[in-house]
Amino acid sequence: MSITQRTAEVVLVDYGLGNLRSVTRGLERAGADVTLSDDPADFDAADGIVLPGVGAFSEGMENAGPFRDALVDAAEAGRPLFGICLGMQMLLTSSEESETVGQGDVTGLDLVPGTNLRFDQGQKVPHMGWNELAVSREHPIAEGIDGEYAYFVHSYYADPDDENAIVATTDYGVEFPAIIANEAGNVFGTQFHPEKSGETGLRILRNFVQYCLE
Amino acid sequence: MTLTKRIIPCIDVDLDDDGNAAVYTGVNFENLEYTGDPVELAKKYNEAGADEFVFLDITASAEGRETMLDTVSAVADECFIPLTVGGGIRTKADIKETLRAGADKVSINTGAIERPELIEEGAAAFGSQCVVISVDARRRFDGDGEYYAEVDGESCWFECTVKGGREGTGIDVVEWARESADRGAGELFVNSIDADGTKDGYDIPLTKAVCDNVSTPVIASSGCGSPAHMEEVFSEAGADAALAASIFHFEEYSVDEVKRYLAELGIPMRL
Numbered sequence: 001m002s003i004t005q006r007t008a009e010v011v012l013v014d015y016g017l018g019n020l021r022s023v024t025r026g027l028e029r030a031g032a033d034v035t036l037s038d039d040p041a042d043f044d045a046a047d048g049i050v051l052p053g054v055g056a057f058s059e060g061m062e063n064a065g066p067f068r069d070a071l072v073d074a075a076e077a078g079r080p081l082f083g084i085c086l087g088m089q090m091l092l093t094s095s096e097e098s099e100t101v102g103q104g105d106v107t108g109l110d111l112v113p114g115t116n117l118r119f120d121q122g123q124k125v126p127h128m129g130w131n132e133l134a135v136s137r138e139h140p141i142a143e144g145i146d147g148e149y150a151y152f153v154h155s156y157y158a159d160p161d162d163e164n165a166i167v168a169t170t171d172y173g174v175e176f177p178a179i180i181a182n183e184a185g186n187v188f189g190t191q192f193h194p195e196k197s198g199e200t201g202l203r204i205l206r207n208f209v210q211y212c213l214e
Numbered sequence: 215m216t217l218t219k220r221i222i223p224c225i226d227v228d229l230d231d232d233g234n235a236a237v238y239t240g241v242n243f244e245n246l247e248y249t250g251d252p253v254e255l256a257k258k259y260n261e262a263g264a265d266e267f268v269f270l271d272i273t274a275s276a277e278g279r280e281t282m283l284d285t286v287s288a289v290a291d292e293c294f295i296p297l298t299v300g301g302g303i304r305t306k307a308d309i310k311e312t313l314r315a316g317a318d319k320v321s322i323n324t325g326a327i328e329r330p331e332l333i334e335e336g337a338a339a340f341g342s343q344c345v346v347i348s349v350d351a352r353r354r355f356d357g358d359g360e361y362y363a364e365v366d367g368e369s370c371w372f373e374c375t376v377k378g379g380r381e382g383t384g385i386d387v388v389e390w391a392r393e394s395a396d397r398g399a400g401e402l403f404v405n406s407i408d409a410d411g412t413k414d415g416y417d418i419p420l421t422k423a424v425c426d427n428v429s430t431p432v433i434a435s436s437g438c439g440s441p442a443h444m445e446e447v448f449s450e451a452g453a454d455a456a457l458a459a460s461i462f463h464f465e466e467y468s469v470d471e472v473k474r475y476l477a478e479l480g481i482p483m484r485l
Contacts, residue, residue: 021316025291055341126343126400128431129454130265130484132216149218149484151265151296153343153400171216196296196318198260 007033008212011046013071013087014038015063023052023084026195030205032212040070048212049074051189053086057095057116057156058106060086068109075111080212081187082141088180088189089116089158097156111187112180114160121173126155131170131178131192133200139167139181140211141188141204148200150178150192157191218482219448220265220455221473222433223462226272227252227285227301235285238272239463240411249463256289256297259462262469265484267293268321268403268457271301283315290316298346300403304328306335313340321403323348324376327383327390330397337398346433347394348403350375351387351420361388361427363419372420379407387420388427395430402428403457406436413439413460421451433457441467441475448481 010032012023020036027034027050035042043049051071053060064071075081083091090108095116098106119125135146145168157176160166167188168179181188194201230236230248237255238246249255256267269289271282279302286299299312300321309332312320326332326347336345351372359371372387391402404424406417414437421434434453438444444456461467477483 021287021290021314022318026294029294054343124429124431124454126431127217128343128401129220130218153296155342193296196294198263198294202294 008047008209009033010048010050011035011037011042012050013067022195026205030202030209032209040067043070043074048080051083051087055086057089058098060090061106071109075187078186082208083189085193088191091189092116092158112160112165112182116156117159118156123173126153127172128153133168133178135168136166141207142167142179143207144203145200150197150200152192218484221469222266222268222455222457223259223264224268224457224459225252225255226270228272229278235281239460252285253288253292257292259469260293260295264469266296268298286315286317300348309336319344319346321346321348333394333397333399342398342400345399346401346403347399349387350379350405350407352379352407360386363423365419375407388423391424391428395428401431403433409437412437415443416447418451421447421453425452441472445476445479
């Protein structure tokens with residue numbers, strides 16, 4: 001518990017994917033002190049960990065391989081772990097994407113049990129652009145964003161086994177989870193890019209920074 | 215589906231006499247007028263509710279490139295919306311350094327026509343979402359095309375041009391759009407040489423031809439002179455995003471004003 005105002009020390013996992021510069025700027029704007037790290041030893045000292053990501057599921061899991069144990073340990077220790085886009089999909093157990101590209105059974109972090117499905121209702125893929133958020137249950141990360149718009153770029157979406165894992169949804173022909181969280185609440189992710197979602201995104205990043213300090 | 219249509223201000227960036235990056239806007243086809251500082255404009259449009267921002271490097275010179283990447287970084291730091299950067303991207307290394315400078319997407323034109331494999335390479339390494347294929351289309355009223363549309367009662371096809379429309383390639387835009395999407399392009403950026411600078415509206419038959427034949431999102435560009443033109447390109451052509459330069463730069467309309475106008479007409483907008 002912090003008594004005086006202090007800065008949240010956030011580690012941004014640098015596993016070779018993602019627009020780290022934008023995420024860093026967004027987190028800094030939200031008041032975090034950001035360290036880019038590819039060293040799992042840094043995770044323990046952090047107030048929160050951000051797992052960014054764009055690209056393919058199997059490549060992401062492969063690149064994140066060296067961090068797998070450290071991420072799972074941090075999550076189980078109750079440290080805030082925030083996955084963005086592919087980083088969120090990696091919190092789940094599996095993805096249709098790795099099957100599609102024939103890379104077999106790639107296992108995600110399994111912190112939020114479930115799989116990632118491909119849009120198949122005839123929508124344009126990728127789902128690219130601004131879409132509305134409908135908050136379905138309370139979570140500190142989602143405070144103040146119900147009905148606001150966020151920027152999405154993705155072809156797959158999360159399908160958690162437990163419906164309670166869904167914090168917010170978005171409608172793109174199919175209603176899918178825009179924000180998910182584990183039961184304990186410390187592991188969560190957004191399918192959209194908060195660092196590219198204007199004022200709404202900055203609000204979510206501020207919510208995260210606040211959560212890290214509590 | 216509540217996915218909104220996107221309004222995208224675009225800046226053309228060149229070096230000024232002192233070698234600094236500056237925004238220029240075409241007036242009446244050719245004359246370029248100094249419009250402002252790229253970072254200040256990015257900030258302004260970010261705050262005004264732009265859905266995305268497009269930065270086109272029109273220097274096309276080696277010494278310009280360094281300055282441009284620094285400018286892209288400075289713009290990215292002020293842009294909490296997606297940033298697309300185009301101009302002179304020909305290799306996977308160009309894509310990488312542009313993304314590293316802070317772009318979220320790169321727009322590739324000639325580089326992909328010369329070597330289509332660049333699309334696959336970019337998509338495999340960085341994801342389809344960041345590979346935007348840009349075409350400069352020109353109407354042709356002869357029998358050499360593959361996909362024909364009706365324009366003013368005449369049948370025409372659209373040819374991919376390079377060098378700002380001065381050189382034809384013989385490639386059919388619709389065919390190229392399909393091929394680009396198959397190769398992994400995540401978005402198509404459709405410019406019209408015929409409509410460019412006219413402010414008479416987007417090239418609707420062109421935009422519709424592309425939208426009807428590919429499933430990737432399409433950004434309509436060239437010819438916008440008013441918010442009504444945007445309504446037309448969304449409703450009649452099926453574009454996913456509308457890009458404009460001069461109407462915003464010369465403050466004929468604000469981004470916010472345009473979006474409110476479109477929302478009132480029932481176009482889904484992020485307000």
